[in-house]
Amino acid sequence: DTAVSQTPKYLVTQMGNDKSIKCEQNLGHDTMYWYKQDSKKFLKIMFSYNNKELIINETVPNRFSPKSPDKAHLNLHINSLELGDSAVYFCASSQTGDGPQHFGDGTRLSIL
């Protein structure tokens, strides 16, 4: 059983479009995260949620809007996509706020 699952795995779209990435975890964890990994492979935190509540918003443009309908799901909606948004986006979860995180397989977003 997949612990942290993201869909879609690949997303190819044009500049200016709006897209969403979904994330679900079946580990019973309270905290979920979104990370962006750019072409230089640097993994940077974007958001963290604890029990559906936003905890960290790491100076992400407001074109990015996370939504957590329940503690097992954290979706990411991106408006007006730009070339610089091309990256791999990883969802992760952890049992506690200071514990190890488990990552999904990532969503590779390519902007044409």
Add this chain to the structure above:
Amino acid sequence: QKEVEQNSGPLSVPEGAIASLNCTYSDRGSQSFFWYRQYSGKSPELIMSIYSNGDKEDGRFTAQLNKASQYVSLLIRDSQPSDSATYLCAVNIRNNDMRFGAGTRLTVKP
């Protein structure tokens, strides 16, 4: 100063040797520390967690933490070609906020 810094590498070791990976962090209040392995095109995979000063061993892997020096390291003994990957140091600078280093690419040559 970056929050988490690693030797950028790449690091190349022969099969059977010890690979040593280093990491420093800037936030003295950090409490939990992790090493992840990431194969090309894959997601980060947890290798080790360490929370207190000293050494922690798990199979061929040993993590070392020195909070006074703000230093974390990972030793891989008897390195295998399958250990070739990028190793990411991660530090929880506060609850729900983990920061990663830029990663060190390790190549183990047969």
